[in-house]
Amino acid sequence: MAALRKWLLTGLLVIVPGVITAWVLNWIVSTLDQTLQILPVAWHPDKLLGVHVPGFGVVLTLLILLVVGAIASNFAGRKLVQWGDALVHRIPVVRSIYSSVKQVSDTLFSESGNAFRTAVLVQWPREGVWTVAFVTGAPNGEVAAYLRDEFVSVYVPTTPNPTGGYFVMVRKSDCVELEMSVDAALKYIVSMGVVAPADPTLVSPSK
Template sequence: MNRDNTPPPVLPAELPPDAPRGFMARFRNYFLTGLVVAGPIAITFYLTWWFVTWVDGLVRPFVPIAYRPETYLPFGLPGSGLIVAVIALTLLGFLTANLIGRTLVDLGEKLLGRIPAVRAIYRGLKQVFETLFSGQGSSFRRVGLVEFPSPGMWSIVLISQAPSEEVANNLPGQEEHISVFLPCAPNPTTGFFFYVPRSKIIEVDMSAEDAATLIMSCGVVQPGSDGQKKVAALAGMAEAARVANSGTLQPEAAKVE
């Protein structure tokens, strides 16, 4: 109230300071919202398509022409090679489970074991596949932090198994060591493998999938973040811009009338 008891003038409602204005601001928000929604879907479909065509290219030459779908269809059928590969691997596992298949596999392993160069590669790959796909054990299923590459700097590692007796006996100190794999960003398939004392590892309550996502995104996507919330936030900003611009245009429209 003023001194003459006149009420203060009513000011128009001010827009939030963070509300973007103008056509370009709305265009930017809409574009970012569409990019956040369509980007992951497009990349997922692209990687799936690449994998399917890659498997088709490997399997199709082994399939007789009479059994290929394109022989009877006017177009190729993507994924036919992948279906054949899945069926073939399932049959191979079924045959290996019985006595005859087990005997044949043992015979093949003995033949490969007599080749010096191939023996080490085959045994190493077999142990890796048995560990990763057996569904047992905890290799690369636990995530930890290790002080690397210098004191005060911490890196995410995937915890593997304890070293063998031969390696453990040659490691310095009396403390138990553990083997870890430190993936590199943004390609987690490459990295460093080393042994570290168990007390130097800080185990983190995080899944291996979340750790891989964190590494591939170089820290942009943090564990526990919800992508849908980000999309909703961008959509909210776009809606706020639309409302703000429509609100500023209403007085002008009233004047014209």
Template sequence: MPNSSTEHPKLVTFRNAFFTGLVLVAPLMVTLWALLKIIELVGGRARPLLIHLLPLQLQLRPGLTLFWDILSTVVVLLLVALLGYISRHVFARFLIRTSERLMLVIPGAGPIYNTVKQIVGTFGVQNRNLFSKVVLVEFPRRGSWMIGFLTSKSQAEPQVKTGMGEPWSVFVPTTPNPTSGFLLLLRPEEIVELEMSVADGMKLIISGGSVIPPWPPPKDAPVAATRESEA
């Protein structure tokens, strides 16, 4: 006699299929329910304010309540995002201006702040791309070498009128404040090109020679320098 407690195979198959379908459908139903609640809460309250901007024929057209609720929700979300974007940037500018004014009124902090600001502006990513290579030049006299940056190989009126052939432009900054320096027009044979990256050259100058980049450079140094110049 068969065991009455044993479930029928078809019933087991149906139950397994039902729970599998429920697992697939439940997240979709919950998500849809949540979206409808948001649309009802946000769009339903904003619709009376926005629907008056529409032509009268569209206002009185039946069956479009859900559509206007969805449209009102989208408009409200866009307005909130726009408000956040404007507030963030306005607040950031206000905070920066207030911080600058505070730094300038602190005794002794103003000159330091201005110097650091000039250094950051001079050697920021945008201006740093002007320096193509770190070089050594004999300056201000023979036998005295200084770190500089090769800025251009282009030939214009100053280069041509030197009568030096095709000199290159080299910027030699001062240490430790590299915002000032000297622009030199030198023959290529008077310039010693270095393997260090522009960033390492900046660190060397700003630190007054206390931060020495490793040499020979790591194997990935040329790749890093290339990426840096392309940034």
């Protein structure tokens, strides 16, 4: 029985990562393939080739992103984007949603942004209990005036799904900045502490 249990656990360790990876990739490709619906039916790869080949939606999505990025990078494109933003901000309800999403996306994807660039240790949900969090910025405006002391905004992700979590503001002096990368911190969170990042003090310097 001990041998059977060992073989079963070994099989799970080999199969589960591959199955989950394949499932996630299949979900991503299937979702992006929906972008093919913007093409005329006669231009669909399934119609042209006579057989379904997954992945054309990924290529189309990348092309759209490249074209939009190229257009928005020049003077005329920036003016067009500004005109579109001004138009959306005139629409009630829509402007509130759009402005919030745009601010978050600008913070996350901007090359000059600092969101999710630093992993820290914070005491959460009570003093004496520590968890890994990510610095997303600093309080400002009325919130900063009320807090007075130097605070930072942090995102505390849940385990094993880091897409859910809590936004909290803590004193900067109460945060312990970690040397691990954001990727390593995410792996640590998703694995529920099983995949521990390497200790930087034990890594030999490269020659």
